[in-house]
Amino acid sequence: MGESVELPSRLAILPFRNKVLLPGAIIRIRCTSPSSVKLVEQELWQREEKGLIGILPVRDSAETATSGAAVSSGVGGESAERGLKNQAGISDTHKLDSKNQQEVIHWHNRGVAARALHLSRGVEKPSGRVTYIVVLEGLCRFNVQELSTRGTYYTARVTSLDMNKAVMELIEQDQEFIALSRQFKATAMELISILEQKQKTGGRTKVLLETVPVHKLADIFVASFEISFEEQLSMLDAVDVKIRLSKATELVDRHLQSIRVAEKITQKVEGQLSKSQKEFLLRQQMKAIKEELGDNDDEEDDLVALERKMEGAGMPASIWKHALRELRRLKKMQPQQPGYNSSRVYLELLADLPWEKASQELELDLKAAKERLDADHYGLSKVKQRIIEYLAVRKLKPEARGPVLCFVGPPGVGKTSLASSIAAALDRKFIRISLGGVKDEADIRGHRRTYIGSMPGRLIDGLKRVGVRNPVMLLDEIDKTGSDVRGDPASALLEVLDPEQNKTFNDHYLNVPFDLSKVVFVATANRMQPIPPPLLDRMEVIELPGYTPEEKLKIAIRHLIPRVLDQHGLSSDFLQIPEDMVKLVIQRYTREAGVRNLERNLAALARAAAVKVAEQEHLVPFAKDVQRLSSPLLDGKLAESAEVEMEVIPMGVNNHEISSAFMAASPMVVDEPMVEKVLGPPRYDDKETAERVANPGVSVGLVWTAVGGEVQFVEATSMAGKGDLHLTGQLGDVIKESAQIALTWVRARATELKLAISEETNLLEGRDIHIHFPAGAVPKDGPSAGVTLVTSLVSLFSKKRVRADTAMTGEMTLRGMVLPVGGVKDKVLAAHRYGIKRVILPERNLKDLVEVPATVLSSLEIIFAKRVEDVLDHAFEGGCPWRQHSKL
Numbered sequence: 001m002g003e004s005v006e007l008p009s010r011l012a013i014l015p016f017r018n019k020v021l022l023p024g025a026i027i028r029i030r031c032t033s034p035s036s037v038k039l040v041e042q043e044l045w046q047r048e049e050k051g052l053i054g055i056l057p058v059r060d061s062a063e064t065a066t067s068g069a070a071v072s073s074g075v076g077g078e079s080a081e082r083g084l085k086n087q088a089g090i091s092d093t094h095k096l097d098s099k100n101q102q103e104v105i106h107w108h109n110r111g112v113a114a115r116a117l118h119l120s121r122g123v124e125k126p127s128g129r130v131t132y133i134v135v136l137e138g139l140c141r142f143n144v145q146e147l148s149t150r151g152t153y154y155t156a157r158v159t160s161l162d163m164n165k166a167v168m169e170l171i172e173q174d175q176e177f178i179a180l181s182r183q184f185k186a187t188a189m190e191l192i193s194i195l196e197q198k199q200k201t202g203g204r205t206k207v208l209l210e211t212v213p214v215h216k217l218a219d220i221f222v223a224s225f226e227i228s229f230e231e232q233l234s235m236l237d238a239v240d241v242k243i244r245l246s247k248a249t250e251l252v253d254r255h256l257q258s259i260r261v262a263e264k265i266t267q268k269v270e271g272q273l274s275k276s277q278k279e280f281l282l283r284q285q286m287k288a289i290k291e292e293l294g295d296n297d298d299e300e301d302d303l304v305a306l307e308r309k310m311e312g313a314g315m316p317a318s319i320w321k322h323a324l325r326e327l328r329r330l331k332k333m334q335p336q337q338p339g340y341n342s343s344r345v346y347l348e349l350l351a352d353l354p355w356e357k358a359s360q361e362l363e364l365d366l367k368a369a370k371e372r373l374d375a376d377h378y379g380l381s382k383v384k385q386r387i388i389e390y391l392a393v394r395k396l397k398p399e400a401r402g403p404v405l406c407f408v409g410p411p412g413v414g415k416t417s418l419a420s421s422i423a424a425a426l427d428r429k430f431i432r433i434s435l436g437g438v439k440d441e442a443d444i445r446g447h448r449r450t451y452i453g454s455m456p457g458r459l460i461d462g463l464k465r466v467g468v469r470n471p472v473m474l475l476d477e478i479d480k481t482g483s484d485v486r487g488d489p490a491s492a493l494l495e496v497l498d499p500e501q502n503k504t505f506n507d508h509y510l511n512v513p514f515d516l517s518k519v520v521f522v523a524t525a526n527r528m529q530p531i532p533p534p535l536l537d538r539m540e541v542i543e544l545p546g547y548t549p550e551e552k553l554k555i556a557i558r559h560l561i562p563r564v565l566d567q568h569g570l571s572s573d574f575l576q577i578p579e580d581m582v583k584l585v586i587q588r589y590t591r592e593a594g595v596r597n598l599e600r601n602l603a604a605l606a607r608a609a610a611v612k613v614a615e616q617e618h619l620v621p622f623a624k625d626v627q628r629l630s631s632p633l634l635d636g637k638l639a640e641s642a643e644v645e646m647e648v649i650p651m652g653v654n655n656h657e658i659s660s661a662f663m664a665a666s667p668m669v670v671d672e673p674m675v676e677k678v679l680g681p682p683r684y685d686d687k688e689t690a691e692r693v694a695n696p697g698v699s700v701g702l703v704w705t706a707v708g709g710e711v712q713f714v715e716a717t718s719m720a721g722k723g724d725l726h727l728t729g730q731l732g733d734v735i736k737e738s739a740q741i742a743l744t745w746v747r748a749r750a751t752e753l754k755l756a757i758s759e760e761t762n763l764l765e766g767r768d769i770h771i772h773f774p775a776g777a778v779p780k781d782g783p784s785a786g787v788t789l790v791t792s793l794v795s796l797f798s799k800k801r802v803r804a805d806t807a808m809t810g811e812m813t814l815r816g817m818v819l820p821v822g823g824v825k826d827k828v829l830a831a832h833r834y835g836i837k838r839v840i841l842p843e844r845n846l847k848d849l850v851e852v853p854a855t856v857l858s859s860l861e862i863i864f865a866k867r868v869e870d871v872l873d874h875a876f877e878g879g880c881p882w883r884q885h886s887k888l
Contacts, residue, residue, distance in 0.1 A: 005139045005162070007113055011054035012043040013147070013154040020232035021055040021112050023138040024216050025223035031132045039153040040132045044116045054142065054156060056111035057233060107147060110161070110236055112138045138219070141239060161239050168215075171241060180245040181214045187249055188221060191256045215241040218248035225255055265289060303331060306347060314356035319512045323350050342449060349456060349510070354469040358518065359428045364395040369425035376421045377414055378558060379551045382851070383407070383542055387422055394426070401499045406478070406523040406536075409544030410708035410826070412594020415524040416476060418544075422522060423472035431466045433458050436477035441487025444496065446509035456509040459496060459516070470518035478535075479525035490532050497521055497538040526706045545825045546593025546708040548832060548856050549586050556582045560599050568606040575609040577602065577670045584675060588682035591833050593708025593826065601679055608678045609668050689834060690804035697796035699875065701788030702809040702831055702839070703780070704823030709830030711807060713774050714785065716792040721768025729773030732781025739771055741814055742789035745868065746797065749816075753872075755797045763797060784821040786812035787840070787871045794872055802875050807831045808840035816868040824848035832856045838863060840871055 014036060021027055031040050044051040118135035141161040148155055163171070171177050188209060208217060222235050231251070238244035265288040310323055330343045369391050373384045386405070393400050405422075407415040416432070423430035438444075447454035455461070462473065481489045495501045502516035523539055525531060547555065561577055582602075590597040676682075689711070692698055697716040702709060725743055727736055750756035750763050771789065773780055787810040795802050809827050811819040820842045829852070831839050841849075843864040849857065865871045873879050 005113065005160075007140070007142060007158060007160045008052065010155055010157050011052060011113060011142070012039050012150070013054045013056050013111070013156050014039055015058040015107075015154070016055055017058050018229050020057050020229070020236050021114060021136065021138045022219040022223045022232070022235060023112055023140055024212075024220040025138045026117065026135065027138075028133065028135045031134060032129070035152040037130055037132060038151060040119070040134060044134065045119060045121070045132070052113055052115055052139070053136075054111050054144075054158060055114050055136070055138070056144065056154075056156070057108040057229075057236070059106045059108075059229070107144070108233060108236075109144050111142055111144065111156075111158075112236070113140050113142055113158075113160075114138050138223075141236065163241075168241075174242075177242055177245070180242060180249065184214060184218060184245050184249045184252070185209060187252045187256060188217070191252055191259070194256070194259055215244060218244050222248050222251050225251055227251060261292060265292060303327075306344070306351065309351040310347065313351045313353065315350065316355065319350070319355075322512055323347065326350075342454075346449065346509075349460075349464065350512075352464050353460070353510075353514070354463060354467055357468055358470045359468045361398070361427055364391050364426075366391055366395065372425055373421055376417065378555045379547065380414065380418070380544065383418060383544060386540075386542055387418075387425070391425060401517060402520050404497045404499075404521045404523065404539045406525060406539035406541045407544055408479075408525045408528055408541055410526060410546055410593035410706065412592065412596035413544045413546060414594075415544060416474065419472065419474040419522040419524070422520070426472060426520065428520070429466045429468050429471040430474070431462045431471050432474040432476055433462055434476045435489065436480040437482070438480075438489045439482040439484050439486060441489055441492045442508065444489050444492035446507040448508045449511070454509055457507050459505075460507045460510055460514065463514075463519075469515065470520070472520045472522060475521060475523040477525065478523040479527050479530045490535050493535055494538065497523075497535065543825075543851075545851070546829050546833075547595060548829060548853055549583070550855055551853075552586050552590075552595055552598060553579065553582055555595055556586075556598060556602065560595060560602055564599065564602045564606045568603070568610050570606055570610060570613070573667055574613050575606060575668050575670070577605065581670045581672070581675055584672065585679070588684055589675075589679055591684055593829070604678050605670055605675070608674070609670075612668065689836065693802050693804045696799050696801050697792055699788050699791040699795060699802045700804075700807040700836070701785050702807050702827035703782065703784065704826050709823060709826030709828070711830055711834045711836070712780070712785070712788070714788045714792045715772045715774065716789075716796045717770050718767045718796060719770065720766060723762070723764035723766075724768045726768060726770040727772075728770070729776045730779050731773060732779065734781050734783055735773075735785055738783055738786045738811070739789050741812065742786060742793055743769065745790060745812065745814060745816060746793045750797075753794060753798070755794070769793070769796075783811040783819075784809045784823075786810060787818060787865070787868060790868050791871060791875045795876070800876055803838070803877055805837040806840065806875055807834075807836045807838070808871060808875065810840070810842040810845075810865065810871070812868055818842045818865045818867060818871065820844040825851045828852050828856060828860065828862075832860060837861060838874070840865055840874055842866075 031037055039053065043053050114136040116134055117137050118133075120133045122131050122133070123129070124131060142158040143161055144156045144158055146157040148157075192209070208220065212220065219235070235244070235247055235251075238247055265285065268288050307327060310320075310327070315323060326343060326347055330340070330347065333340045333343070366388060370384070370388055373387060377384070390402060390405075394402070407418060409415055419432075420430050435443075442457065444457050444459065446457035446460060456464075459473070463469065463471070475493070478490075478493070481493075483490065495505060496516060499517060502519075504513040505516045506513055528536060528541060557579065561582075565571055565575060585601050586598060589601050592598075689700060692713050693700060699714050701712045701714055703712045704710075725740065727739055731739075746753070746755070747763050750761065751759050756763060771792065773785075787808050790812060791802055791808065809821055809824075811821055813819065824841065824845050825848060828839060828841075828849070837859075838861045840863045843866045846864060849862065863870075863874045865874070
């Protein structure tokens, strides 16, 4: 290491980007680029131990290295592979291969000659690229006289900057040099002693101090420190050994001082810690470091910003007093204390809540609001009228408290979208809170702050997110809340939805009253039965029944088809669905109250059309604003393959125009074969009812479900037995009791109905009766199947079939009275969907027909019954069976 090195007149140059190799330092690099690999092969690998190369620092705008150090920090070993011959120290400009841009590389005019201590060659798989791992040792400084290229890498004409032995002996006798040497060695020895105590090492370093010349030892020490690139260049340029020793002493002393400061911080922290504070060790160290740097006011700045934010929140006086008390408590706490974060999060919530901020409502335009509702929703005239009435009251008296509307109806009828339309008509922000499956009262009122992980309720959190105090808030699926040991969310909603109470709503987490009176609440539900009566009493229920086939057709044409085409990247130029096909899908493939399944089926047709459009192989037509490429090369290509056309599409052409360029000559029109191919065979048939009631003992009933009205068949049969009654079909207790009442009534009236010869005749003698409700996987309950059960039993005993075009609903008493039932509108709509022509209803349900659309009533014959005899008189062809003698 102390021997002199004889340099050749020209060296191969390996650039180090933003990194310096000093004499005596050892570094390990990985060479991957073609230029650096070629350099290593020719200058080091082939010459073995005799090979020398020059390491020259470079700096460019990118400051990124393509060759990284594996042990030391980043070395730009092969970044400057390309270039022209130029003078050292001058900017060298190269054009990048991947980007047509100018990259300026600044070469340093001094470098270090290096030899390879270790070479290893590898091949990357699967590319087969050759790479080298080289361990280099810096030998001596040189000055670049001229820089040129040799093939793919650089070479330079160099002159050595090392002093010869005679000059060095004269310098070593200089008193200033001797003083600098002693100072450097003393500082270095002190550093080695500290490191030996901390790391139990330092023996090898002490040997270096005794054996290596001091001017070379300076380079070795500095190379082991993490210093800036500018400081590395300054050390490289220090050819004068006195200047070099002075710089090295300064750097070693600075490193020594940093170690002492770190020890001081550690001792200070350890002195402040107790056994109970060991887990805060890292936080204390950070605090001590900030104190040493004089940078310990960040937390205070944050608290000042938080206080300023709280001042601008517009809190009421009582709440502001509470917030200030909490803020003063927070300022006295240390950030590492357990309650610090929870207090801060709480204050941030207080600052974020919209205490005064509200949406600026424009002057209400009832005509525009009505047009908006008509554009978004077809039908639902009653609902729209109620919304317009609310808007009219708001226009006359803006401070009026609005009602809590609750839309009740089957899925897919537009309950949620109606709420968003209300927000648009009021020009307010809209937020949706889903209550489905919520069982914890804390979801409404929030958790108390004493709990770990506590948070505000969904209402307060929603207001924080929306940022105004008067949004339209949708409480979705309010009928699907549950209750358990954690409380009853429905009971917690009583305060929220009560206009007299919600102006001082108290969230457990917030722990201060918040005014919810400005919020417009809208709730949705599929059924009213699960909603507790006190909660239902606080809401104005608006029922949304199912749509008629005619309404579904209009909705599909106006809303569903355009939306489906847009979602699938199509337009009417590609796919057309005629009204007849939409009617076919409605009648044969969907029997639902809403339109969700209809939209799914239309989407299936759109997907099938999208596949065909995407698979079409058409030549791209030339548009008017498209320029054709013309060149001999292109003409030759077109001559070879006539199927290839090229065109330049201007930037101004939008996506719709580009898509239209691929349009087929004529749009695809959906027909019945395509419907059956995509959707399969029809799921429903108009002949189903006639086939089901072809045998005696079967009647057609109407039931209400959470998804709308449905047609329910009731089947009865008899067999040899002991007079027992068997009921199947997953039935509830109420419907089982209705079946028992129906059988009792028929047995009691057997003689009058001509089902038995005398009153002493037992209809069940020697036989059992089995009544079944098909679709056994679906739970069924309720009293409205009473008249249907009686009709089924009379049909069984009289051997007479029930009319296939007649459906019925109604609760019966033991004395034969027909009582009114609910869900009449949904049941009538279900009968209309199934193609039923005659519907038997209780006489006292006449008032409910007002809600049924006139188009549905005009296509049905509605028959009202006061007693069961009236039902039987209209359920059979030719009247009630008592007019004929029974064969029993």
